[in-house]
Each structure stands twice: as structure tokens, then as C-alpha cells.
Amino acid sequence: MHPDFLANLQRVTRRQLFGKSLHGVGLAALASMMKVGQAPAATSGMTSPVGGAMRGLPNLPHYPAKAKxxxxxxxxxxxxxxxxxxxxxxxxxxxxxxxxxxxxxxxxxxxxxxxxxxxxxxxxxxxxxxxxxxxxxxxxxxxxxxxxxxxxxxxxxxxxxxxxxxxxxxxxxxxxxxxxxxxxxxxxxxxxxxxxxxxxxxxxxxxxxxxxxxxxxxxxxxxxxxxxxxxxxxxxxxxxxxxVPYIANPPGTSRQGRRELLDDLQALNAAHLADYGDPEIDTRISQYEMAFKMQGSVPDLLDFxxxxxxxxxxxxxxxxxxxxxxxxxxxxxxxxxxxxxxxxxxxxxxxxxxxxxxxxxxxxxxxxxxxxxxxxxxxxxxxxxxxxxxxxxxxxxxxxxxxxxxxxxxxxxxxxxxxxxxxxxxxxxxxxxxxxxxxxxxxxxxxxxxxxxxxxxxxxxxxxxxxxxxxxxxxxxxxxxxxxxxxxxxxx
Missing domain, CATH: 3.40.720 (Alkaline Phosphatase, subunit A)
Structure with a gap:
């Protein structure tokens, strides 16, 4: 079965089960029978909330790549x-x-x-x-x-x-x-x-x-x-x-202050992700983190x-x-x-x-x-x-x-x-x-x-x-x- 389907099953929470009952108990039962226990990030190619390199799907590449x-x-x-x-x-x-x-x-x-x-x-x-x-x-x-x-x-x-x-x-x-x-x-x-x-x-x-x-x-x-x-x-x-627009800190905002703000936002988004399993929340977490890292990497990239x-x-x-x-x-x-x-x-x-x-x-x-x-x-x-x-x-x-x-x-x-x-x-x-x-x-x-x-x-x-x-x-x-x-x- 395709890993994206498994990932979707993994993202069904108790709140979603009762809040979106159109899917009924059958979907939860199916997920249980399949004994899916791995974290959703690992099967959907997403990073962990703390950032890091973007992971691909677990079964790729399908064979040794000539081009990275x-x-x-x-x-x-x-x-x-x-x-x-x-x-x-x-x-x-x-x-x-x-x-x-x-x-x-x-x-x-x-x-x-x-x-x-x-x-x-x-x-x-x-x-x-x-x-x-x-x-x-x-x-x-x-x-x-x-x-x-x-x-x-x-x-x-x-x-x-x-x-x-x-x-x-x-x-x-x-x-x-x-x-x-x-x-x-x-x-x-x-x-x-x-x-x-x-x-x-x-x-x-x-x-x-x-x-x-x-x-x-x-x-x-x-x-x-x-x-x-x-x-x-x-x-x-x-x-x-x-x-890249908006990666620079606003006037008066220190890098340490931005780091602390992102940490707080990250915790809130992680809680929201755990509740709803929306992949766009995971995107928001990773992109905030990426923007922070690009504040350091982009100037170096463009320093000739x-x-x-x-x-x-x-x-x-x-x-x-x-x-x-x-x-x-x-x-x-x-x-x-x-x-x-x-x-x-x-x-x-x-x-x-x-x-x-x-x-x-x-x-x-x-x-x-x-x-x-x-x-x-x-x-x-x-x-x-x-x-x-x-x-x-x-x-x-x-x-x-x-x-x-x-x-x-x-x-x-x-x-x-x-x-x-x-x-x-x-x-x-x-x-x-x-x-x-x-x-x-x-x-x-x-x-x-x-x-x-x-x-x-x-x-x-x-x-x-x-x-x-x-x-x-x-x-x-x-x-x-x-x-x-x-x-x-x-x-x-």
C-alpha cells in the first residue's frame, strides 16, 4: 500500500474521528488492523519540527542515482x-x-x-x-x-x-x-x-x-x-x-529575539499538528525554521x-x-x-x-x-x-x-x-x-x-x-x- 495512504491513516486523531464522523469507525479500525505506529513525518518525507535536512520517502531512490x-x-x-x-x-x-x-x-x-x-x-x-x-x-x-x-x-x-x-x-x-x-x-x-x-x-x-x-x-x-x-x-x-522576501528581521528585532519567538510559535504549531495532522501545519513549522536558517545561509551564498x-x-x-x-x-x-x-x-x-x-x-x-x-x-x-x-x-x-x-x-x-x-x-x-x-x-x-x-x-x-x-x-x-x-x- 502506498506510504501516503499510510501517512494519512496515521494522522487520524481521536478528535478528528469524532469531529468528522463521515469517515466512521471503519477507517480507524483499518488503521488499527494495519498496526501503523511509525511517526507520520518519517513516511511522508517531512522534517521534524526542529528542522534539519528535508527527508525523502523511505523507499527512494529506487536504485542508485547517477544525478544527485x-x-x-x-x-x-x-x-x-x-x-x-x-x-x-x-x-x-x-x-x-x-x-x-x-x-x-x-x-x-x-x-x-x-x-x-x-x-x-x-x-x-x-x-x-x-x-x-x-x-x-x-x-x-x-x-x-x-x-x-x-x-x-x-x-x-x-x-x-x-x-x-x-x-x-x-x-x-x-x-x-x-x-x-x-x-x-x-x-x-x-x-x-x-x-x-x-x-x-x-x-x-x-x-x-x-x-x-x-x-x-x-x-x-x-x-x-x-x-x-x-x-x-x-x-x-x-x-x-x-x-528572498521577509527573511530579514524587522528593525529593532535581534536574532536571539527572533529565535525565541520562533521557538514559541513552533511549540504552538506542533501542538496544533498533533491535534489535526494537517500537513500544511508541518509546512508552516519547517518553513519558519528554514527562513531563520536562510538569514545566515543566503548572504554567504551571494558573497562572491x-x-x-x-x-x-x-x-x-x-x-x-x-x-x-x-x-x-x-x-x-x-x-x-x-x-x-x-x-x-x-x-x-x-x-x-x-x-x-x-x-x-x-x-x-x-x-x-x-x-x-x-x-x-x-x-x-x-x-x-x-x-x-x-x-x-x-x-x-x-x-x-x-x-x-x-x-x-x-x-x-x-x-x-x-x-x-x-x-x-x-x-x-x-x-x-x-x-x-x-x-x-x-x-x-x-x-x-x-x-x-x-x-x-x-x-x-x-x-x-x-x-x-x-x-x-x-x-x-x-x-x-x-x-x-x-x-x-x-x-x-
């Missing part, structure tokens, strides 16, 4: 795989011609291009080159990523049903296009807990391209806990002001005075500018060093509908060096072996141009085939996985659906994606819903 931590480098808006990672010389030879109907088929497109009468082929805007000993073809728009070609696995056969941004991001992060499900980081910390005892298990940071292109909104449910206890939701570090100058230079000129993608990448490495389980960086600006030829290069300049530096930095510190880095967006871009058919200026959303890359954490380095046809329209080998990628990420973390479930509204839910296969060809 994950850093998701989310490129919001849909990076153009045709211009970055999936070189197609046929597009250059046939530039301006319509993509054949036999290739297009009945592919679902966004409303912006579904009614087009012309489908002008638009080749990559910059040359590609073979990189590293692996010979992986990468655009010259990404000179720094080219330097880590032998450390990454480029997946060229991603596919999704989503054709718009918010559903696409929600699909990757939560396993459903409709908001409400737990995010991947929440599932990971629910199942595995966290090694850090003074930082959250799941941290989120956002950045944008400074208004140069169309940016997408970042909704809280991209890192939410859904129907899991709210303690598993991502904690967002802000790029302006205090990184100990970082050698050559390391800061690796991440680029924006490395010490708060709120930038480069700064967030540097913080991500420091979070991993301190035992954080899941770090999610979300960067907006890859939605080039009408400014592909003017803004894609600028977007690459903002993100290419920091992304590659993060992988190289983790590697030189011996952290890449057990840290999985995932780079990608919600979909790719169309092989045909958008705008004036005679002179297209951009590309529309395209989810039928697109690219991502992964590094470290048990992924096969210096490799490519999956193939598309000459037009990068249809997948011809090793398709990787969103659910397959989720299953593979969890597998690398030592989790059987079919076994990590949570009962909600009468059924067991999981990140991959009822789908997903581990892509073993991507694994080292």
Missing part, C-alpha cells in the same frame, strides 16, 4: 533548433521555396501560421561547424557551447503537442498542459528530500533579455507544488532587492568575494550583475555545492516571430557563455558527474519563415520536432540522439516526447517514474501521467 541534483536552464519562448542545433543544408539549397505538402502533412501549428498559403523555406541564419572530437554540429551563434560539445548530449528529436507558450512550459514542468499539477522540482524534493539543511531543496531564479525581444511571463505554477504539500514548491530568489576572478570571468561580463542570466548561473553552481536538489533557471526572450535576424544573435550572446561556463565549472570541481544540466525550451521554431513570404523576418512556434541538450549526471557525453528529416519537420529516428524526457530525468535521479506517485482526488498521479519511457540511448 538537477539544474534546468530553461530558455523561455522556443529557441530555434534550426538555427542552433539541427543543421539542414537542404534548407539552404531550397531557400524561398515552399515546404512540400507531403512533408507538412496535417501538423498542428499555432493560429499565427495555420492558415498560411505560402510556406517559404528559411535556412539557418548563421553557419554551423563540427565541434570537439565528437564532431557535433552546432551553430557559430554558440561559440561557447561549441567548446563543451564533448560534454553534452544534443537531443534533436524532442516533440510536444503544445503550440503555445504557457501550455508548453506547463507541460514540460508538470506533465500536463493545464496548471495544477506538481512541478518536476517539487516531485524530486518530495521523493528524494534535500541534503542542504539551511537552504530550500528547490530554488528558482528568473531573468529576461532586457526587453530586446518578446518575453514570456513566468507563472508561479511552473515551480508550484500542485496537490503535494506546499513545502515542496520552488522558492524563488529575486534578482532585485532582497533575494571568495570566487576567483578567472571563475567570474568564465561566466561573462554580467556575472556579478544581479538578476542576469549569467549571475543566476553562477548562483546555481553555488547552490549545488551546498546540497540543493533542484535548481530551475528561467530566461525569457527566445520568441522571435519578427526579429529572428536581429535578435537571435543577441539572445545567444546573453546565454551562451554562462550556460557553457556552468557546465565547465561543475566539471572542473568534480560536480558534473552527479549533477544533471538540462538546456531547452517549450518547443522549437518553424522551418518556414514568418511574415512577408518574400522576405520572412521570423519563425513561428513548432513542437513537432525540436532540440534540447543535457550534460553530466549519467548522460552520454559528446553524443547526439534522434534525427529529423531534411526539413527538420518530421522525426525519423528515436522520438523523445515530453513525458519521455521527464521519465529519463527522473531515472537519472534514481527514480522509477511509474512508482513515484501521490494519491489525489481518488487516483494516483505521477509526473509522467500514464506515459513516458526512459531513453536509454541517451545514457552513459
Amino acid at each position: 541534483s538537477v539544474i534546468c536552464l530553461w530558455q523561455g519562448g522556443g529557441p530555434s533548433h534550426l538555427d542552433l542545433f539541427d543543421y539542414k543544408p537542404v534548407l539552404t539549397k531550397m531557400a524561398g521555396q515552399d515546404i512540400p505538402e507531403s512533408v507538412r502533412g496535417t501538423t498542428r501549428l499555432s493560429t499565427m501560421s495555420a492558415s498560411y498559403k505560402k510556406w517559404p523555406i528559411t535556412p539557418a541564419i548563421k553557419p554551423f561547424k563540427k565541434c570537439g572530437q565528437s564532431g557535433t554540429e552546432i551553430s557559430t551563434l554558440l561559440p561557447y557551447t561549441s567548446q563543451i560539445a564533448d560534454d553534452i548530449c544534443v537531443v534533436r528529436s524532442m516533440n510536444t503537442e503544445a503550440v503555445n507558450h504557457a501550455p508548453g512550459v506547463t507541460f514540460f514542468m508538470t506533465g500536463a498542459q493545464v496548471p495544477g499539477r506538481p512541478s518536476m522540482g517539487a516531485w524530486a524534493t518530495y521523493g528524494l528530500g534535500c541534503e542542504a539543511d539551511d537552504l530550500p531543496g528547490f530554488v528558482v531564479m528568473t531573468s529576461s533579455d532586457k526587453g530586446k525581444t518578446c518575453g514570456q511571463l513566468f507563472f508561479d505554477y511552473y515551480w508550484g507544488s500542485g496537490f503535494l504539500p506546499s513545502r515542496y514548491q520552488g522558492v524563488r530568489f529575486r534578482g532585485v532587492g532582497d533575494p 568575494s571568495t570566487e576567483p576572478k578567472h571563475i567570474i570571468n568564465m561566466y561573462g561580463p554580467d556575472a556579478l550583475i544581479k538578476g542576469t542570466y549569467a549571475n543566476n548561473c553562477l548562483i546555481a553552481r553555488r547552490l549545488i555545492e551546498r546540497g540543493v536538489r533542484f535548481v530551475q533557471l528561467m530566461h525569457a526572450g527566445w520568441d522571435q516571430h519578427g526579429n529572428l535576424f536581429t535578435q537571435l544573435e543577441g539572445q545567444c550572446k546573453d546565454t551562451d557563455q554562462p550556460s557553457a561556463a556552468l557546465v565547465a565549472d561543475l566539471k572542473q570541481r568534480g560536480l558534473l558527474d552527479d549533477t544533471l544540466v538540462v538546456w531547452g525550451g517549450e518547443f522549437g521554431r518553424t522551418p518556414f519563415g514568418q511574415g512577408d513570404p518574400a522576405k520572412p523576418a521570423g519563425r513561428d512556434h513548432f513542437g513537432r520536432a525540436y532540440s534540447m541538450w543535457l550534460a553530466g549526471g549519467g548522460v552520454k557525453p559528446g553524443s547526439t540522439f534522434g534525427e529529423t528529416d531534411d526539413f527538420a519537420w518530421n522525426i525519423t529516428k528515436d522520438p523523445v516526447h515530453i513525458h519521455d524526457m521527464q521519465a529519463t530525468i527522473l531515472h537519472l535521479m534514481g527514480i522509477n517514474h511509474e512508482a513515484l506517485t501521490f494519491k489525489y482526488q481518488g487516483r494516483q498521479y505521477r509526473l509522467t501521467d500514464v506515459h513516458g519511457h526512459v531513453m536509454k540511448g541517451m545514457l552513459a
